[in-house]
Amino acid sequence: MADDKDVLRDVWFGRIPTCFALYQDEVTEKEAEPFYLLLPRVSYLTLVTDKVKKHFLKAVKPEDVEEMWFEYEGTPLKWHYPIGVLFDLHALNTALPWSITVHFKNFPERDLLHCLSNSVIEAHFMSCIKEADALKHKSQVINDMQKKDHKQLWMGLQNDKFDQFWAMNRKLMEYPTEEGGFRYIPFRIYQTMSDRPFIQKLFRPASPEGHTHTLGDLLKEMYPAAIAHDGDAKKYQVLIQGIEPLLETPLQWLSEHLSHPDNFLHVCILPVPTD
């Protein structure tokens, strides 16, 4: 029988084959070969693209080099969303590898946050974890950790060390047995059709009467349209980590097993492809 540990492992080691290509207008010196890379789904674009940068810098005039940013089919990619979320949101139903265009000029100030060093990513990552723990345990667990424990979480993500990360992260996934779950489930619901960045509200893993909340319950509350009614054709895909869990999947279990390292459950809602 498969172990839930395997789920954690599968989630962590999810990879997206990506083809990076330099934006046509920026090619100056010589033709730049596309660069192929397996990107960890749970990591951040700017954290894992040092190699990409190194590769394309050779093809760009040094005076043209500004901050590197990425774009997919005209959409600038927000580095502060996990890579898996970006992929599911924008490119899920397209052919692999995922083709990302690399830019070194004309940084879209309106769409993207600057990311000049890894410490910015670390700060963003840690603030997400802290926010998640505030929801889950009133910040008690994260505050009880020492600085080095925080560092271990970050280093685990940065160096793709599953054991190192989970040795610490399991503490964030614990809860008192008598309570049966977290205080609130940290989740974010993304949608392509809206200008809102994402939906994030307070939602408990169980109802006051003790009913276990499921993914379906969450959607009913946050995005009722995503639930197909009897007879109607399915209009939306609900994706977590690139898969579509059944609506009766308990939310608490999802939060423990399918959350990203930032401890949030990132849910993408996409219209069903029409073709």
Add this chain to the structure above:
Amino acid sequence: MPVSLLWAVDVRGRVYRLSTGGQQWEQCHDTKLEFKRVTAATQCCWGIACDHNIYLNVHASDLSIRYQEETYENQRWNPVDGFSERLLPSDRWQWSDVAGLVHQPLDSFDLPSSGWEWEADWYADENFEAEPTEKGGWTYAMDFPATYTKDKKWNSCVRRRRWLRYRRYKARDSWAKIPSAQSALPDPVSDISCGGWEISEEPRGRLSLWAVSLQGKVWYREGIQHHNPEGSSWTEVPVPGEVVQISCGPGELVWAVLWEGQLVVREGIGRDCPSGGSWIGGHWVVVGVNVVWAVTKDNKVWFRRGVNSHNPCGTGWIGMVGEMIMVNVGLNDQVWALGSAERGLYQRQGVTASELSGKAWRALSAPRDSERSHSSASTSSLHSAGCFFTGEVRGQSAASDADSDIERERAASGGSPVPATSDAHVGDPGHAPDPEEDGQPGQSRGPLWSNVDLEETQSQPDPVVEGAPGWAGPDRADTCSLSSVVTYSLALEEEPYGEDGPPMWAWVSGGGCAHVLSFPWTALVQSVQSMSLSISPGQTAAWHQQILEQLGQRSKREMENFKHYEQAVEQSVWVKKGTMQWWRDWKPHKWVDVRFALEQFSGPDGNKDGILFLYYNFNEEKKYLHAFVNEVTIFVPVLNDAKHTFAIYTAERTKQRWPIRLAASTELEMHDWLALLSVSCCDSRGIQGPPSKQAIWSVTCRGDIFVSEPSPALEALPYPTPCEQMFWRQVGGHLRLVEGNSVGVVWGIGYDHTAWVHTGGYGGGIFQGLASSTDNIHTQTDVKSVYIYENQRWNPVSGYTNRGLPTDRYMWSDASGLHECTKTHTTTPSPHWTWVSDWAVDYGVSEGTDREGWQYAADFPASYHGYKTLKDFVRRRRWARKCKLTTTGPWQEVPPIALSDVSILPCAAQSSVEVVPLWAISNKGDVLCRLGVTTLTPAGSSWLHVGTDQAFKSVSIGGASQVWAIARDGSVFFRGSVSTCNPAGECWYHIPSPPKQKLKQVSVGRTSICAVDENGNLWYRKDVTPSYPQGSSWEHISDNVRKVSVGPLDQVWIIADKVQGSHGLSCGTVCHRLGVQPLDPKGQSWDYGIGGGWDHVSIRGNSMDPPRICLPSLTDQSVPARGVPHPAQDPEGANGSAGGC
């Protein structure tokens, strides 16, 4: 969790019980009687039936209740007849008791009640002082009374022998009538309460049963214990007034309510006087260990706060939400109640040691068996899912709302009750709360409860309670039952009580219900809800299955064709650092601060590996010590009072008997490190998942469990794998011993004698998340006692006092006297242990004690004895306090019988349906045989009790179903005719012990039998053959042995007491006998493995030696007996000592 029962009576007088493992109320069908009240203990339930007689229902158990009757036959020699029954006139009776004072012929023994039956006829006992006697069991002496010997001498003029007969209690799971208090003057019983089981563990099964008659008299049942469940007689206990209700806690407290509404408390109850000395006036009622609950006449429930052993009166009353007609306190201070409106059953939620008042009432509804059979389809889905709780009780009046505020406030503060000055429900300390003072302002304070009121009550059934201040027992209906009503009057109820309505309860008793926080019933709430989404349990996992499938598809889709792509993140070295203390290698040894680091990296072949570094300063110079993770053989927590220490062994350090000893600053930090280091070590050795069937199990003195995977070369001849190279990994849980066999059936016994079976999982305990299986891990608890000694010296002026000589030991000390241990400063073994009792004098010391628990001696330190002589100038007594550990591990409890030893046939067949013979000794010394044990059901189904004449302490079953056992007096027995068709065998053969030695433990391998005596000698049984499995004599192998385990290959492993290494000495060391082979079953010498601090090893799983798997049968003569030991003459020098010294 052992199955325990909650008992209740409905308003029609039918008795139901609900087990913690059960799904529904089960009616006690085997009686036509209607009951008024029940009071339960763990082993039985007492009830008052409609005929006002008391009935007893003893739970059926695999362990029968047997009582040994004995009498002695005495004879004298005369020259004419030889020994004959003609005695001198001055002699004792021909048939007498042991002292010769009572005439006891065989036919004078009668069964005490109809609940008993004789097991068999009388027979003569042939066992005498652990030795078999001549035929007939006669023992000889010069004259009566004298010391008897088993051998007849020239001057033996008298002889005697002991006759035994057993009677068995047969009235189990049925109601047995107890003779009433007075036969002449019938005085019906109106209330009973049992308790007192925590006063003392001896005699076994003692209970206090108190009864109240309609005339207000109180009776105490004498002599209730395991061997006499019905008790022997009623004793009237004088009371200051007429009593209406009585309540007896598990401990030393008994409360009673008088007609006038006052409460009285029984004083002077103790170990030697369970019925107590006198009554004192008190103010308070329903009692647990540490709690007092009460119900007033207006159905309000009150909790007495501040009650503890230091302040038994408590400090004040707190009103609770909800109206109840009665409350009952069960085990662990859990509270059960019956609601006043609908007579539903409620359980108090959130009752914990820190919050004894709990949080809220929860209705408990389970279908009754009668109801279930004809319930409609709409309800059956819920009923079939098991029991479920409904919502909380809501406060119904304004006053109750005030209560709920208090509760909320208290819940918010999360601690002890908060005295709210504005809260009228909190009464003045020391005064009985009067609900009239608040709740109903219109009424003035009425007179105290009296008989006059009562008569009015009977004429006007309904408003009874309104004007009745004070106390009248926990039950409104009680007043009605004072008339000759048999069951509660149905006229009181508004609606007719129908079969299909919700059950209306009249009485509940939780005394037999060991409810702890994780109640299966509460767990069911969850499962019912998750089931509400899908239809059947099989589909509950559908979502889970779907996620696994989709993740698999995802990897296939996104990664399969792109494996040649470069990884975005390169793997690198990962380092974890910390600071610790190290017991430095050079003298003087002491703890020094060091930095500690684990560097992990991926080896060239993808295997993970690592190095441990320990950075220290030596003479101002920075140095370091390192160890390769793949060379470490064990990380083991070490028992240490002051520090959180663990030891790291490598093969080299095992030889030296000098591990790397480290101390972390907190226990949590130590556990983090241990978990990480163990995982890293297992990774580097490629070990994962559950232990194999061949695994070798061992247990340290700290109760930590270790397992080692044997290499095929472990028993190789002539060059086996040295056992210091064995790698041990920890498994979660806490046990005293573990026994396994080669098909993977593994049982363990905790310090509290609870039996556990291995679930096949791994991890648990400190190994969470990644290093542990997710299913198969269960909560495990263990209880052990911490002992301290109170020492006193005699002086001519004041006798024994706690003023010692300046040279004396501490007046409160540990057993050695070297360390001061006071009651207040002695802590639990580690923060994971919590105290669960208070300090109490321990009378169970082996040398015996006087009535106050003292042992006397001429001086410290000396040998102590349990009585005072003129030469004794010092005395000491032992105090014990129980503490409890809660952890997790791959272990599941096997209730209900507590065990002290267990043995599993080591070389069982490989078939999964084959029954595996398993024998055990209960902690009371009963010999048991487990039925239904297979590899698929390792816990088995039930126990078969194997009759013995005395208590046993060790048992072992080996090849060809040879069972050997040792009694507590050291007698050795062989069980004859044990086979698969006759798993319990036929009879015991008494085997003589080695000369002048008392054996304490035995282990039977395929053919070899080894035993250890109380002086640490290891003995081998010679000349065991299929035709004569008893063997001929004991042959000495070694000394310095604490425990032996003989495996399915006849390999011999021991725990040695002292082993000298190059750097240190270790006690409790796992050792392997080398050179054991069919022609030399005793072997040649010892190979020393991991230690010290080990208490137990079981080699009985390791049958990894393919040519030897086919076993000769000792019973079937047609099979050639291969490998049967031949008497091998061993050179004297080869009999080494295990200590090597």
